[in-house]
Amino acid sequence: MPIPESELIINRDGSVYHLNLLPDHISETIITVGDPERVPLISQHFDSIETQIHKREFVTHVGYYKGKRLTVISTGMGTDNIDILLNELDALVNIDFITREARPLEERITLRIVRVGTSGALQADIPVGSHLVTEHAVGLDSLMQFYPLVETGLEIEVATGIQHSLDLSYRPYCVRGTDLLREQLGQGMVVGNTLTCPGFYGPQGRVLRLDLRQSDLISRFQNFRHQSAEGEFRLTNFEMETAGYYALGRMLGHEVVSLNAIVANRATGEFATNAEATVNDLIMKTLDRI
Ligand code: R1P
Ligand code: URA
The missing domain is CATH 3.40.50.1580 (Nucleoside phosphorylase domain)
Known part of the structure; x- marks a missing residue:
């Protein structure tokens, strides 16, 4: 048809x-x-x-x-x-x-799609200026309310754990990216689990003039842990697109990887003094490895 x-x-x-x-x-x-x-x-x-x-x-x-x-x-x-x-x-x-x-x-x-973006670290041991390749992406956004994404047992466990620890009325989604592109492009980078948020301020725990429903949102993100046979899962960084890429990439059959230039650290309160250089270094690594 x-x-x-x-x-x-x-x-x-x-x-x-x-x-x-x-x-x-x-x-x-x-x-x-x-x-x-x-x-x-x-x-x-x-x-x-x-x-x-x-x-x-x-x-x-x-x-x-x-x-x-x-x-x-x-x-x-x-x-x-x-x-x-x-x-x-x-x-x-x-x-x-x-x-x-x-x-x-x-x-x-099969397309090979490489996201080169900026991101904020959630953990103190991931410094501003570092590069992070996403292994698992967790989506707090609503996109997967509309598609029949198939998740593995571990992905569902992680997403359900995050739902409970954030007290959410819906279950987030969790997708592990494709190994090949991550290994090819992410050599030497921090390997992390990226939280994709439907906003930059409230959904990432930033307070300017509006209070949050959960004043401890950032520490809930930082302290989330899930233990499995594969080891300990923690959230390392957040941004606003990666989970959408990983979920749609899986469903449509494209290889996708998300590379993150860490420009902020929410544990230490720092913002990069030279975010452009961190992004430019990531661009050069990407071009040379692609
Ligand atoms: C927010 O400042 C934006 O930066 C990050 C987030 O995902 C969001 O899009 O990525 P980019 O630098 O690729 O835009
Ligand atoms: N992009 C985000 O979405 N959050 C940050 O903290 C930095 C870049």
């Missing part, structure tokens, strides 16, 4: 609705960033840029780095944007835009 025009929206020029990209535009390896201004910071290292397109917060540069074709896309903030990003990227490679049918299984393409 063809996918109706209202579900897969194709612009008049044949590009997908929000990303504004044609199927031919993207490469199979994609670097994603939150901040649109981070896109040229990455593509400035390319040998050549063949395509530059933008719509809303989605800025895309496609080009070659040391002979390898790469795409860099900005997403803006939050997992609602990651829902758009992953569904539209997948449509570009796995749905025929002429027939509007999903490609048969044997023709499906």
